[in-house]
Amino acid sequence: MIDLYVYYKVRAEDAAHLEPRVRAMQARLAASGAAVQLKHRPEARDGLQTWMEVYPGAGDGFDGVVDACAREAGLDAYTQGPRRSEIFMDLPLCA
Numbered sequence: 513m514i515d516l517y518v519y520y521k522v523r524a525e526d527a528a529h530l531e532p533r534v535r536a537m538q539a540r541l542a543a544s545g546a547a548v549q550l551k552h553r554p555e556a557r558d559g560l561q562t563w564m565e566v567y568p569g570a571g572d573g574f575d576g577v578v579d580a581c582a583r584e585a586g587l588d589a590y591t592q593g594p595r596r597s598e599i600f601m602d603l604p605l606c607a
Contacts, residue, residue: 530590
């Protein structure tokens, strides 16, 4: 299992248009069993907010599923620059 983090920049004036699209996309993913979270940094810089989608405990290859869903939802129309994905895994416990 992996934890997937997807972050991107959003102009403050586009946030109200983007949020329902991201939430609808995440609702579809949640309906198929994915855990979903949507976060943002508390401050904006140069009129840009940083948003992060978090998908804890996802299966391998889930990043491709999220990318396809984001394209289908038209999220790029409301983001500035690329959506960046990071995958993290738990460290194994010592015996």
